[in-house]
Amino acid sequence: MEITVDVNGVEHTVDAEPRMLLVHLLRDRLGLTGTHVGCDTSSCGACAVLLDGAPVKACTVLGVQADGRSITTVEGLKTNGTRDVVQQAFSDEHGLQCGFCTPGMMLVTKALLEANPDPSEDEIRWGLSGNLCRCTGYVNIVKSVQAAAARAATPADA
């Protein structure tokens, strides 16, 4: 069936089989391979995208469910060639080791800071609890979120 999805501000009309998962629609049909397939069983959060602003696991959503809705993937974080505050913070604080979980971590961070611009460490850990880092690099991931929050609060330093 034909669906229209807004991905990172660009409208795409795609003919998708109903059983095609959103993560495959993004990767295989739209070529946006920043959204990773990790566990494929909705445990790990590597496939996290924002669906109308809320983080969801794209391996457990049908592409057709996104018809008429807007998706943000990691490719959509950069604006006009400039990294998002969250991306810069993950880079500066080394919030990644192998990088596989990073797109999901950053998108969940984006949504977390949108809802709660000044989260405590507990709130950050709670907010990221649906995303697994198999390198166990959580300490720097939490630092990255804290750095992003601090920078977003003082845009002059960003």
Added chain:
Amino acid sequence: MYPSQFDYVAATSLAEAIELKAADGDEARVLAGGQSLLPLMKLRFATPAKLIDINRIPDLDSINRHNGHLRIGALVRHADIVESDEMFGAIESCAPMVADPLVRNLGTLCGSVAHCDPEGDWNAVLMATGADVVATGPSGERTIPISEFVESAFTNTLADDEIVTAVLVPVPGGRSGGTYMKLKRKVGDYATVGVAVQLDLAGDGTIARAGIALTSVVPINTKITAAEQLLQGNAPTDELFDEAAQLAAEASEPRDDVRGTAAWKRNVVRVYVRRGLDLAAEHANRSDEPQSDYSQLDQADQPPSDPQQ
């Protein structure tokens, strides 16, 4: 992993969804949050011929109070329940412990209820709070007490042409408190042991109504009526709570598995029912105060204290 092929229809009204369900019967499944159904379909444990997506039906996402009940619509997500100020007792306590934040953004309470997974949290909570399920079919709505709705593992008593459109949770009138205790290995995991407790106190301080139900340690979410009956009409005391906890442990049917031995889980049931009763009584005794902030946000991701004690 791809599901096997199916027809997909995004219904735009409840009438349309029911018509579709009636036409295809048990060949058709309702898609709400999809957080249990889609994983089952990817593993080919479920191969419905048709999916009826109800996400575009207006008004199913509301939470409201009506005739002494809290009505939670079919599209209310776990995350909406976490955020809502309308929740109380075991419901309020359980919501942040369901799955993880991303799954909670999509998964629905009603979907979890209909799914009837014995390891699902909500049906135990609904049993403890005495809730009803609202089923809507071609001839209108009917309400089904949760204990009659849950038939067996992954099986409910809905007719083929019915859809769960809401649950109705009775709002306690006076002093009431409740909690959900969940032992799990990590955030997002199923419960190793889950215990839902809700207590209503009478004016004289005795227990007017007690609800206790279990998750994961029984073949299907089960109300522990022997313990409830023991509590009802009596004043809350340590001895009474000990005895009720013992009855719940005896009624549980845990099995040895990777999460632990049956004997250990049975003991966790006893300890959690005991602690749950204490917490519920404590909440009930301060429920005259403005809605307390006893969100158990921290409980789930911290290792619980040793249940052996």
